[in-house]
Amino acid sequence: MGQAENWALAGVVVGLLLVATAIGQVLRRQPQLGLNPAAVDAFNSRLQAWWIICCLLAVAFWSEVLTVALFGFVSFWSLREFITLTPTRMGDHRALFWVFFFFTPLQYVLLWLDGREDYDTYGLYSILIPVFALLFIPMRIALAGDPKRFLERVAKIQCGLLICVYCLSFAPALLYLHWKDTVYSERARLLFFFILLSLMSEALQFVWGRIYGRHVVAPEINATRTWEGLLGGTASTALVGMSLWWATPYTQLWHVALVSMLTAVMSFGGAMTMSAIKRDRGVKDYGTLVQGHGGLLDRIDSICFAAPVFYHVTRQLLAP
Amino acid sequence: MLTELILTSLARFLSGASIRWIGCQPDTCQRIYFANHTSHLDPILVWSSLPQSVRQMTRPVGAKDYWDGGRVRRYIARQFNALLIDRKEIKVHQSPVDVMLREIGTSYSVIIFPEGGRQTGEAVGEFKSGLYYLSKKRPDLELVPVYINNMNRILPRGEFLPVPLLSCITFGSPIWLENGEGKNDFLDRARDSILKLKQDD
Numbered sequence: 093m094g095q096a097e098n099w100a101l102a103g104v105v106v107g108l109l110l111v112a113t114a115i116g117q118v119l120r121r122q123p124q125l126g127l128n129p130a131a132v133d134a135f136n137s138r139l140q141a142w143w144i145i146c147c148l149l150a151v152a153f154w155s156e157v158l159t160v161a162l163f164g165f166v167s168f169w170s171l172r173e174f175i176t177l178t179p180t181r182m183g184d185h186r187a188l189f190w191v192f193f194f195f196t197p198l199q200y201v202l203l204w205l206d207g208r209e210d211y212d213t214y215g216l217y218s219i220l221i222p223v224f225a226l227l228f229i230p231m232r233i234a235l236a237g238d239p240k241r242f243l244e245r246v247a248k249i250q251c252g253l254l255i256c257v258y259c260l261s262f263a264p265a266l267l268y269l270h271w272k273d274t275v276y277s278e279r280a281r282l283l284f285f286f287i288l289l290s291l292m293s294e295a296l297q298f299v300w301g302r303i304y305g306r307h308v309v310a311p312e313i314n315a316t317r318t319w320e321g322l323l324g325g326t327a328s329t330a331l332v333g334m335s336l337w338w339a340t341p342y343t344q345l346w347h348v349a350l351v352s353m354l355t356a357v358m359s360f361g362g363a364m365t366m367s368a369i370k371r372d373r374g375v376k377d378y379g380t381l382v383q384g385h386g387g388l389l390d391r392i393d394s395i396c397f398a399a400p401v402f403y404h405v406t407r408q409l410l411a412p
Numbered sequence: 413m414l415t416e417l418i419l420t421s422l423a424r425f426l427s428g429a430s431i432r433w434i435g436c437q438p439d440t441c442q443r444i445y446f447a448n449h450t451s452h453l454d455p456i457l458v459w460s461s462l463p464q465s466v467r468q469m470t471r472p473v474g475a476k477d478y479w480d481g482g483r484v485r486r487y488i489a490r491q492f493n494a495l496l497i498d499r500k501e502i503k504v505h506q507s508p509v510d511v512m513l514r515e516i517g518t519s520y521s522v523i524i525f526p527e528g529g530r531q532t533g534e535a536v537g538e539f540k541s542g543l544y545y546l547s548k549k550r551p552d553l554e555l556v557p558v559y560i561n562n563m564n565r566i567l568p569r570g571e572f573l574p575v576p577l578l579s580c581i582t583f584g585s586p587i588w589l590e591n592g593e594g595k596n597d598f599l600d601r602a603r604d605s606i607l608k609l610k611q612d613d
Contacts, residue, residue, distance in 0.1 A: 168576075172428055172576055172577055172578050173578060175575075175577055176428075176562065176577045176578040180565065182532075182533075182568055185565075185568060185571055185573075185575060186571075186573070188575040189573045189574075189575050192575060192576055
């Protein structure tokens, strides 16, 4: 029974992507429509990234281990981008070593263990970084003996670890969420649904902002994010979510609407926060993973912020 | 061959290097790549950032006292076809410049670090005179400045555990020794060519 819905959802995703790709190509070939070519290029490169994300994420339906490993690698790489842009000092070196080679892998190993029989690691991985890493990082930096701008350096490393590793890990954690009579493929579908919502909310905010955008939220931080985009995007994401109700485990329609809107608002907040950090450092993108595409973190900032909220609200809504 | 693949992939992964050729293109013509030096990974990294065909014709220069110490280092140095220079004992007709010129002949390129040793932090130190004497004896060689960014954070001096941040390697436009140019003027100009890449970064 679950299989049919998986294929249907996959069909919806591919259909949406094909439509969006067609629109992008039309816009690119028709400069007389008067749209800013830079914006069209940005849209097309974003779209390319979405194709890649959706193809990679299809692995979730086949292998749970590979999905966790995939997210672990994404966390690792985006943390590299984050710390690269953040000024640290020599004294932070050993602390950073632990952050990269201990806390990041451990978070994902604990997550994977949660799916094994006889293990329940939820209590551990949900506090590993916010408690243990939070205490460990300042301790290790203090031991290195460099007091200059101490609190600032500690905060930067903690912030990177929380956003890139802890928050993001709650997306694959959806694979280990339990509710009544659940089977693996339903949970994989829930993860796919969440990623789809987050990407859709980005796209819809972009479209609403382009067409009706008048009032920019914070021009110093991001000149393209408008109130109209946020409101229109959130409302239409809720509609998209509700139209996909059949693919989700929620029992009430308003549950889907609620998580969809929360995802849209958090995606917006994530993109704004990461923009603020980029503006402060005076750069446009976090990295150059693929030439001309910005970094990985530029693509997943919204997912990072939406994942823990989506996870915990869903956990409450589906609680037996 | 396998070791080469493993070591270059490891160096590339740990340094997450993006490579930019802004002043010239990869070429097998005889060149001297000169770079700033902050970590032990630098020679391997610059070498592995070259395309395979160029790499086979390029030898990184290393300090004999470091790369000759221990079997593992000796093995690695051999894998990279490294040109080892004795920093301690300098004999007549065996000066580093003579050794280098003899070893590269008329076909190989070299990667050198004219600061003479690793620097702490990101400052670029003063250049030793070797670069000047090299180009005085072989004025036909292209001198390509290379700026290695962020390696001082990835594997700083005095640390043995790397932190996998992202670095960037920039190849600038070649310079040559001008007719009648003095040693200090030339060395300053060479150093400036690296500093300029640092600014553009």
